[in-house]
Amino acid sequence: MTERNDSLVADYLAAVARATAGLPRDRRDELVRDLREHIEAGRAELPDETEHQVREILERLGEPAVIAAVAAEDIPVATPVASPVRTPPDRRPLWILATIAAIGLLFVLCAGFLFFAQTNDGPPEPAQPAPVIQSDGAS
Numbered sequence: 001m002t003e004r005n006d007s008l009v010a011d012y013l014a015a016v017a018r019a020t021a022g023l024p025r026d027r028r029d030e031l032v033r034d035l036r037e038h039i040e041a042g043r044a045e046l047p048d049e050t051e052h053q054v055r056e057i058l059e060r061l062g063e064p065a066v067i068a069a070v071a072a073e074d075i076p077v078a079t080p081v082a083s084p085v086r087t088p089p090d091r092r093p094l095w096i097l098a099t100i101a102a103i104g105l106l107f108v109l110c111a112g113f114l115f116f117a118q119t120n121d122g123p124p125e126p127a128q129p130a131p132v133i134q135s136d137g138a139s
Contacts, residue, residue: 002049004051005043005049005051005054008051008054008055008058009036009039009043009054009058012035012039012058012061012064013032013035013036013039015064016031016032016035016064016067016068017032018064019064019065019067019068020032020064020067020068020071020072022068022072023068023071023072027071031067031071035061035067038061039057039058039061042057043057
C-alpha cells in the first residue's frame, strides 16, 4: 500500500510541477518542496496510512492548477525599465518668444502709466491761512 501512496504523492507533485511550469525555476522548486514537506508531515501523523487518507491530504492541498494560479499571483511581475523619454527641443522660432515678451512689457508700461497718471489740472491750491484773532490786552 505504501508504494501506491508514494505513487499518488509523486503524481500529484509532478502535476503541480507541470502546472507551475511558467513560474521561475527556483520558485517552482520551492513550492514543490514545501508541498512535499506538508504531505510528509500529514502522512507521519497517520497511525495506519491508507490510500483514502493520502488522497484526503492531497485534496485538502487543492488542485495543482489552483495552486499554480495562486503561486503566479504571489510573484511580482517584472516591469521593464523604460529609458527616459527625450522630449524634442522647442522648435518655436525665437522671434515669437521675443514678440510675446515685448507685448507683455508694453502692457505693464501702459498699466503703470494709467495707475500713476494724475487727473487734476494743475498744482494744488495753497492752503488758506487760519484767521488771526486779536485780543484787547484786557484779560
